[in-house]
Amino acid sequence: xxxxxxxxxxxxxxxxxxxxxxxxxxxxxxxxxxxxxxxxxxxxxxxxxxxxxxxxxxxxxxxxxxxxxxxxxxxxxxxxxxxxxxxxxxxxxxxxxxxxxxxxxxxxxxxxxxxxxxxxxxxxxxxxxxxxxxxxxxxxxxxxxxxxxxxxxxxxxxxxxxxxxxxxxxxxxxxxxxxxxxxxxxxxxxxxxxxxxxxxxxxxxxxxxxxxxxxxxxxxxxxxxxxxxxxxxxxxxxxxxxxxxxxxxxxxxxxxxxxxxxxxxxxxxxxxxxxxxxxxxxxxxxxxxxxxxx
Numbered sequence: 001x002x003x004x005x006x007x008x009x010x011x012x013x014x015x016x017x018x019x020x021x022x023x024x025x026x027x028x029x030x031x032x033x034x035x036x037x038x039x040x041x042x043x044x045x046x047x048x049x050x051x052x053x054x055x056x057x058x059x060x061x062x063x064x065x066x067x068x069x070x071x072x073x074x075x076x077x078x079x080x081x082x083x084x085x086x087x088x089x090x091x092x093x094x095x096x097x098x099x100x101x102x103x104x105x106x107x108x109x110x111x112x113x114x115x116x117x118x119x120x121x122x123x124x125x126x127x128x129x130x131x132x133x134x135x136x137x138x139x140x141x142x143x144x145x146x147x148x149x150x151x152x153x154x155x156x157x158x159x160x161x162x163x164x165x166x167x168x169x170x171x172x173x174x175x176x177x178x179x180x181x182x183x184x185x186x187x188x189x190x191x192x193x194x195x196x197x198x199x200x201x202x203x204x205x206x207x208x209x210x211x212x213x214x215x216x217x218x219x220x221x222x223x224x225x226x227x228x229x230x231x232x233x234x235x236x237x238x239x240x241x242x243x244x245x246x247x248x249x250x251x252x253x254x255x256x257x258x259x260x261x262x263x264x265x266x267x268x269x270x271x272x273x274x275x276x277x278x279x280x281x282x283x284x285x286x287x288x289x290x291x292x293x294x
Contacts, residue, residue: 005105010171012041012275012293013106018168026106030097037162041275044113044162045125046097047146051078051157054091057147065128066093066145083158085226088150093126096144097160100127100136102168108136110144110166111277119227120152120220120259123163136166152220152259153240156228163229167275173293180292187271189292195266200289203278206265209246216252217244217262 003017003024013021015038021027027043037044054073060066070093078084078092086092102108110125111134124133128142136144146164148157157163175183180197183189189201196202209216218241225239244252244260254260268290270276276292 003103005170011169011173011273013168013170014273015040018043021106021168026101026103028099028101030099034160039165040272042165042167043098045110045144045146045164045166047080047157047159047161047163048095048097049079049081049159051080051084051086051092051094051148052076053078054093057091057149059126059131059133060128061131062129066126066143067095080157080159080161083156083228085154085156086148086150087154088152090149092148094146094148094157096125096146098166099143101141102136102139104139106168106170107138108140108166108168110134110136110164113163113165116163116229118261119155119229120150121155121163121229122149122151123147125164125166152222153224153227156226156230158230161229169293175292183271183274183292187269189268189271189290191267200279200291201268202266203268203288203290204265205252205262207246207250207252207262208265212263214246215243215263216246217260218242219244220259220261 003020003026018027018038022029022033030048037046052070052074053076054070055075056073058069058073060069080094100108112121112123116123124147126133126145126147127136127140130137133147148163177197180201184195184197184201189195190203207216221240221242227235227240268276270292274292276290278288278290
């Protein structure tokens, strides 16, 4: 079934169009999609059956494939078919079960799933012939790979585990300042009477502890057990995290090499038919920006 877009289409493709792309052979899964793999504005990417432990992170560049670079840098192979543990501070490359055959008017961008980020598993997607992580150019035909490096917890992964997601877009959908102001006026993107919308919606860290009984976040414990990434709501929080209480001066000293999850001061919403991503703006003072596209 052919896949077509209106000539003036711009924005991030929703779930129905992602399904239509797969039906048209623009997304090529090795196995049929599983339940919930297609999200409202993204597609979860699944790990294949082999992980390659490599000496270092890399980008293939324009003249070599990822597979060729793996052959140069791999230390050993790990079978994921029955599950395997990936150790902290090691770098692994895993071929994904989804490959692409994009038309010239559709590009793609990948990012870690939020659950992956909360486990401090550093992951990004690589494609053949690319100079940037997580970015797939319009017209790309070829396989996809995940670079994975657990930073805090050793993780148990298996074939089919989903650490990353990919969004498909056409045109230039990122909202500019005027468009963001208009959308905020119509939808109230952030619950603040003096919202800062310059360069995206500003989101900062809340260190007051107000409304949360003095609680402001968590710090990850070291030397914990293995985390099975496919096990949902199956762990006791205090086995992996220690709570952080607010200080009287509303400050927090972050120790180098430690992993924290902190509450935001602002609550944001993403209206239907839009997508958003959070990017660092001034991490030293705990400020980030939410960029909207649609």
